[in-house]
Amino acid sequence: MGSSTQALICLKDVQKVFSTDEVETHALSHVNLEVEKGEYISIAGPSGCGKSTLLSILGLLDSPTGGDYFLDGKSVGQLSFAERAHVRNRSVGFIFQSFNLISDLTVFDNVELPLTYGDTRAGERKQRVNEALERVGMAHRAKHLPSQLSGGEQQRVAAARAVAGQPLILLADEPTGNLDSANGETVMELLGDLHRRGATICVVTHDPRYAGYADRIVQLFDGRVVQEIAEEKILEMV
Amino acid sequence: MEKLLQDLRFGLRLLFKNPAVTAVVVLSLGLGIGVNATIFSLFNAVLLRPLPRVEQPDRMVELYTSYQNGLRYGSVSYPDYLDMRDRNQVFSSLLAQRLILTSLNNSGQNEIIPAAIVSGNYFSLLGVTAAQGRTFVPEEDQSPGAHSVAVISYRLWQRRFGADPNLPGKTISLNNRNFTIVGVAPEGFVGANIGLAPDIWIPLMMQADLYPGRPDRLKERGTRWLDVIGRLKPGVSLEQARAAMNPLVAQLSQENPATNKGTSLTIVRSGHGAVGIQSTLTPVLTLLLAVVILVLLIACFNIANLLIARATARRREIGIRLAMGATRGRIIRQLLTESVLLSVLGGMLGLLLAYWTSNLLLAFKPPTSLPLFLDLHLDGRVLTFTALISVVTGLVFGLAPAIQTSSPALLPALKDQSSSPGYRKSRLRNILVIAQVAISLVLLIAAGLFIRSLQSAHSVNPGFRAHNLLIASMDVSLARYDESKGARFYEQLIQHVELLPGVQSVTLGKLVPLELGANQQIGVAIEGYETPQNENLSLDYNVVSQNYFRTLDIPLMKGREFSGQDKIGTPGVVIVNQTMAQKFWPKQDPLGKRLSITGRKGTYLEVIGVVKDSKYYSLREDPRAFMYLPFWQAYKPGMTLHVSTATDPEGLLGSVRHEIQSLDRDVPVYNVMTMTDHLDAALIELRLAAVLLGLFGLLALILAAVGLYGVMAYSVSRRKREIGIRMAVGAQRGDVLRLIVKQGMFLTMIGLLIGLGVSFALTRTLSTLLYGIKAVDLPTFIVVSLLLVGVSLIASLIPAQKAIRIDPMLALRHE
Numbered sequence A: 001m002g003s004s005t006q007a008l009i010c011l012k013d014v015q016k017v018f019s020t021d022e023v024e025t026h027a028l029s030h031v032n033l034e035v036e037k038g039e040y041i042s043i044a045g046p047s048g049c050g051k052s053t054l055l056s057i058l059g060l061l062d063s064p065t066g067g068d069y070f071l072d073g074k075s076v077g078q079l080s081f082a083e084r085a086h087v088r089n090r091s092v093g094f095i096f097q098s099f100n101l102i103s104d105l106t107v108f109d110n111v112e113l114p115l116t117y118g119d120t121r122a123g124e125r126k127q128r129v130n131e132a133l134e135r136v137g138m139a140h141r142a143k144h145l146p147s148q149l150s151g152g153e154q155q156r157v158a159a160a161r162a163v164a165g166q167p168l169i170l171l172a173d174e175p176t177g178n179l180d181s182a183n184g185e186t187v188m189e190l191l192g193d194l195h196r197r198g199a200t201i202c203v204v205t206h207d208p209r210y211a212g213y214a215d216r217i218v219q220l221f222d223g224r225v226v227q228e229i230a231e232e233k234i235l236e237m238v
Numbered sequence B: 001m002e003k004l005l006q007d008l009r010f011g012l013r014l015l016f017k018n019p020a021v022t023a024v025v026v027l028s029l030g031l032g033i034g035v036n037a038t039i040f041s042l043f044n045a046v047l048l049r050p051l052p053r054v055e056q057p058d059r060m061v062e063l064y065t066s067y068q069n070g071l072r073y074g075s076v077s078y079p080d081y082l083d084m085r086d087r088n089q090v091f092s093s094l095l096a097q098r099l100i101l102t103s104l105n106n107s108g109q110n111e112i113i114p115a116a117i118v119s120g121n122y123f124s125l126l127g128v129t130a131a132q133g134r135t136f137v138p139e140e141d142q143s144p145g146a147h148s149v150a151v152i153s154y155r156l157w158q159r160r161f162g163a164d165p166n167l168p169g170k171t172i173s174l175n176n177r178n179f180t181i182v183g184v185a186p187e188g189f190v191g192a193n194i195g196l197a198p199d200i201w202i203p204l205m206m207q208a209d210l211y212p213g214r215p216d217r218l219k220e221r222g223t224r225w226l227d228v229i230g231r232l233k234p235g236v237s238l239e240q241a242r243a244a245m246n247p248l249v250a251q252l253s254q255e256n257p258a259t260n261k262g263t264s265l266t267i268v269r270s271g272h273g274a275v276g277i278q279s280t281l282t283p284v285l286t287l288l289l290a291v292v293i294l295v296l297l298i299a300c301f302n303i304a305n306l307l308i309a310r311a312t313a314r315r316r317e318i319g320i321r322l323a324m325g326a327t328r329g330r331i332i333r334q335l336l337t338e339s340v341l342l343s344v345l346g347g348m349l350g351l352l353l354a355y356w357t358s359n360l361l362l363a364f365k366p367p368t369s370l371p372l373f374l375d376l377h378l379d380g381r382v383l384t385f386t387a388l389i390s391v392v393t394g395l396v397f398g399l400a401p402a403i404q405t406s407s408p409a410l411l412p413a414l415k416d417q418s419s420s421p422g423y424r425k426s427r428l429r430n431i432l433v434i435a436q437v438a439i440s441l442v443l444l445i446a447a448g449l450f451i452r453s454l455q456s457a458h459s460v461n462p463g464f465r466a467h468n469l470l471i472a473s474m475d476v477s478l479a480r481y482d483e484s485k486g487a488r489f490y491e492q493l494i495q496h497v498e499l500l501p502g503v504q505s506v507t508l509g510k511l512v513p514l515e516l517g518a519n520q521q522i523g524v525a526i527e528g529y530e531t532p533q534n535e536n537l538s539l540d541y542n543v544v545s546q547n548y549f550r551t552l553d554i555p556l557m558k559g560r561e562f563s564g565q566d567k568i569g570t571p572g573v574v575i576v577n578q579t580m581a582q583k584f585w586p587k588q589d590p591l592g593k594r595l596s597i598t599g600r601k602g603t604y605l606e607v608i609g610v611v612k613d614s615k616y617y618s619l620r621e622d623p624r625a626f627m628y629l630p631f632w633q634a635y636k637p638g639m640t641l642h643v644s645t646a647t648d649p650e651g652l653l654g655s656v657r658h659e660i661q662s663l664d665r666d667v668p669v670y671n672v673m674t675m676t677d678h679l680d681a682a683l684i685e686l687r688l689a690a691v692l693l694g695l696f697g698l699l700a701l702i703l704a705a706v707g708l709y710g711v712m713a714y715s716v717s718r719r720k721r722e723i724g725i726r727m728a729v730g731a732q733r734g735d736v737l738r739l740i741v742k743q744g745m746f747l748t749m750i751g752l753l754i755g756l757g758v759s760f761a762l763t764r765t766l767s768t769l770l771y772g773i774k775a776v777d778l779p780t781f782i783v784v785s786l787l788l789v790g791v792s793l794i795a796s797l798i799p800a801q802k803a804i805r806i807d808p809m810l811a812l813r814h815e
């Protein structure tokens, strides 16, 4: 683990520019952000302001075009493709708006997926998958295919997949966006629960109902952090 | 009709919208249909097209002398021909012909030309009239040697005589005899047999001037040398003709027991007998036709796969059409119109290809003395065939996608849920790819077997020298030499050629080993050997001069070779091969044993040597008893000079020919070639099969690889999101690569296993066409499997490379 004085996530002056056919989109400009271990932050902002881009960079799915990113005290800028894949596998768990389960794999296999790309033994894998499924209350559906589940159930499976590898941080991009309010509530409860057990969580959401779960809200506008709201304020807002 | 036009217009618009896809489809279809049209044009020329210019060619039949034990398609003697012609009720008439080679000499230019010695009714029976001058008249068919006339082919008239309209009446020299050209045959007329086209026709009565051998054969009932062809009388069936001829032939046997005992008559439809190339080529051509149809099937599968993929993209369009009230039949018709449109374009490309390749095919014309001639022009039948397979092809590859796409179950397509129904489709696509792999494996194995056969035929030791040997054939009887003059000629010739620089040794042989269709037997009585009752002991033999075995490198196992001293007046001698020695004198010393070729009471020849077995008539043959008679005691006017050389004999061909002609310009020389070329000609059938099957196998492999690539590329694009997910959870590039390649190799392996199973079952039927290897030839099976696996690996690696470059962010982004 990194030194206790340093944040788990540290973005320094991060920029992201997409260049497509002469059009340059500044998705992120001069973003500075620190997330402590065990912290729960919520990222908010209007559509197109760069929330997903920020999350992708945090999850090493994408690289910034400028600035530095320290994860657990180490710069990730110079990592090779293989090293980045390794970090994604060991340290990051993703939850997407559209669940992104593999339709040809069973619930169990979907959850096991990150473990199969690590060096976990088969016996331990099975145990961890079952634990994760139990935690989201989906153990009884282990043999089902995603298409046989409701949206809320799918997202719970996705959450199980995200935590099965016991990652350092959990990234969720509008996890309730495709769910009705009851199911959305369940998923957010789940994240809160994980947070209470010590998980570091970054959630993109613009639903103010769920903002209360977070320690801190990071407000993005047009690729910039315009406001960081601490927990006390959030409660006032709600 | 209006709807069809509408469909056509829409189809065309789609074609131009996706020019790359259209190009790939049309190109692979063009290749598939092209090879079909090419092979079909060969098939057509050899087996289907009727004899051009001949009146009612389907009424023509061939008549053969058959022997009680053995030969079915034997030639007919002239007296038998006359009796059959004049004493039957079922034929309008019978004609007789003998195909020969002549040396044509005009304005100082000497050329060997295929010719036919024919009965006087030849042209009238075939229903052919001259384009210039006339054909033969009855007097020219009466008295031997009286009328030196000739009819020449239209091709020869154009090529050699500049289409001179005043040619009839002019004189040409054939084998140094003067003949008056009386007419020119009509354009396109190739004679009475498919594939063998003479350029000059000469009356039978002139045969002694042109055809070497026995000058008296017009009178000899036992000398069978003619092909007999008849025209059935109107209303007479082949069966009736057979029934009517049998008693007549039986009667001939009774009247002439000495020559005709044990013979019968075989009548077949024109083209189904031994004359011509049809029976030789039928198995190979049938095989090739089957092969190219399979190649086309592979191409079809590719296109079906492509269309299924495209259909998925069009589900929305189709959904809208269905929602607007289009019936399913209407949708299927529209989709089929599009696929047939594609296949028709492919068919046109295929025709172009066939036009070009059928000329290439003619390059296979082997260096043989047979007057091979094939007319491969794309006639109406080829065009019809091509049009037909184009449309059928369009239906075959269009039907599955059309039915699938138009399924009403796809109405949800409007909602554009592109997740679940893809599964069933990809299963069909997988099945098609597996079939492609299996079929191409079978084709490649067939090709491999023929290539290996050709190899083993080339490497087989024929038992005589194949390299550094040249041959030149001649016949002194055509220059009217008698025996003593002929013997003197050959003696001098050997002496002269021996002096040529580079020549090692020189000899004469009547037969050249492995000459297509050549063989020679003689009745033999062996001293102390009881011939079983009724069996006429008849043995294969050759007539050779001194140094034959030394020149051809046939090892002498015992005794001595013939020498120049074994002539008339000295004791008769014979040399036998090992099999013959073993057969007649087992466990005894064959040297000094005696046999007679003039009957039990005739003079006996003494065995003076035993030579090793070699191949005589075909590389495929089993060891056979064979004997050699010395030239100086068993003179033949037509002999072949065999010359062994220190180095490549190619350079000596000219000087050897020159030596022969400087001895006597009147002696026609033909077939001057190296033994290597001669042996190549003997392997024509195998080579044709090996080269064509190899090409088609490769084409099949490429098409199958394209198919696999297409399916894998499509699958990668369909699995983009899945791959993104895998990457997001930490899959390494290697993991993704393996994922895709494994899928491709899985399909390949299933196809491979099925293909191997089918090959094991099917290739056995090829065994009669193969040489020197078993149909289940392990090296072929292994090498071909490896080749296929290698190519499949590449075909799946390319999409896999694309897969690892997928940006997970992009893949997961648009949901």
Ligand SMILES: Nc1ncnc2c1ncn2[C@@H]1O[C@H](COP(=O)(O)OP(=O)(O)O)[C@@H](O)[C@H]1O
Binding pocket: A018, A019, A020, A025, A026, A027, A045, A046, A047, A048, A049, A050, A051, A052, A053, A054, B810
């Ligand atoms: N791969 C890309 N290529 C070009 N532009 C992109 C790409 N990804 C995102 N953008 C642009 O970057 C900006 C931020 O996008 P995003 O991070 O997805 O916004 P959101 O806050 O809605 O998640 C948008 O203007 C978007 O169009």
Ligand SMILES: [Mg+2]
Binding pocket: A051, A052, A053
């Ligand atoms: Mg977003």
